Amino acid sequence: MTIADPRDTGVQRLPFDLARIRRDFPILKREIAPGVPLVYLDNAATSQKPVQVIAELTRFYRDHNANIHRGVHTLSVESTELYEAARAKVARFINAPKTEEIIFTRNTTESLNLVAHAWARKFLHEGDEVVISEIEHHSNIVPWQMLRDARGIVLRYIPMLPDGTLDLDAARKIIGPRTKLLSITAMSNALGTIVSLEVLVPLAKAQGAVVMVDGAQSVPHLPVDVQALDIDFLAFSAHKMLGPTGIGILWGKMALLDAMDPFLGGGDMILTVNMERSTWADVPAKFEAGTPNVADAIAFGAAIDYLDALGMDAVREHEREITDYALRRLADVPGVSIFGPMDADLRGGVISFELEGVHPHDIGQVLDTRGVAIRTGHHCAQPVMLALNVPATARASFYLYNTTDEVDKLAASLQEVTRFFGGGR
Amino acid sequence: MEDLYREIILDHYRQPRNRHAIESPSCSADGSNPLCGDQVTVAVVVDGDRITEIGFSGQGCSISQASASMMTEYVRGRTVAEARAGVDAFQQMMTTGTVAGLEGFDDIDALVGVAKFPARVKCASLAWKTLEQALNEGGAPVTTPVTTDERNSNG
Known part of the structure; x- marks a missing residue:
């Protein structure tokens, strides 16, 4: 049975059938060692890919491959149409007003840097303030530090509270008349914290500031509507949402x-070129110099089709349930301390934790022998580690194919880790 | 997994040897692996050409801390030249995966299994690289950052 999509995009909504979903991901059948099935809990780093995406990638290379926007021959026309159709799917997925507002880049990091270079370097001046937060990924910190050193802008941070949420009272003081840009994550990759954009965006808008959202963790996991959010820029990556790297x-x-x-x-981004000067093509071509990643963009379109068919509300609800279960299950494991908000309504499917007496690196190594893949380290968010006063954490992160059984395996394996290292510091 | 976490390694992790401060060291160095958060400080007293005292402090994974403990056991009482040869032999063991056969201290051979886990070699090597850095300071009591993290070094 299918259910009509409320957004009336012509997409047929499928019921959220976990067993059927898992069959779509061949890698989930993998064993890490004989008799040790993979339990993939590193989805905040990258997601696995369904057969539909893998098939679309090979279909493109098998049947359509040609460069786009150039030839008059059939394959070039087909490739161009598929590439532009993928752009339209992305636009609809985030409710962008115009398809041309979607620019294909390499990843979230490049998208953030594009704005830092092409917008901020042109429009920000010495003394202008860029506001970010203490829970940003390094990719939303370093470009602004570079801009500060090059242009003399002032970089200000909204601090994190001990529970891993942002200090909104401090934000009300920090965001002011000198704020020209608020560049903020919608969900922390290190803690899973869902940021209160409904509070922060109006604060910045009231000061006439531009708002950019780092959606690397939110767009794959939550319904995102750029018009409802009233933001100006959104950056995200395909590979964290079933698409290719x-x-x-x-x-x-x-x-x-x-x-x-x-x-x-370079090529593809110009209107005319003579020996003296060039004129620019229209958006989005202006920002897509050179041959783009045609095949992966088209395969990303298949990933969006997959998510659209399930519906992002259903994806979020499944992950909220898994996260709620995992928060309760892990809290019961002796020695485990969880960082970040303990309410699954306030966090995405990311749980950072420590295990008393065992370094995260050792946790990750032992879990790997049980087939359980988690991330350990500073998660490219060293300011968060500093605020928590830990050198590193262990992080389990979920996606639409994870099960409560897998959470149980994580919990049981953590108890084995404690037994193994018992007596250590 | 038992290849990596041999009992003798866990023993050095749980009961580290020479984990103490040195009153007036001849030289010392700090080492860290920023990506995993391993951190080790090594301080030695050199009398003539002999290392008469060595101590370490730090925090990190079992491999990094056990290796530091073993390193200090190996080095104490040896000449500076012997200690340097030990650093080379250890690095050789990490590269080739064959036991170093460091004379007089078999415990270190237990770390040979680390060579099969490329992500952990930098953990095991940290204390040894830090010792080398301390000795390179030529007896001056200075502290220089060392890293065995491939993304943060030119090696």
């Missing part, structure tokens, strides 16, 4: 994108 998205409001200079110069 090497494709990222920058969405921006057309007026802002139009006013920006190109990021890279």
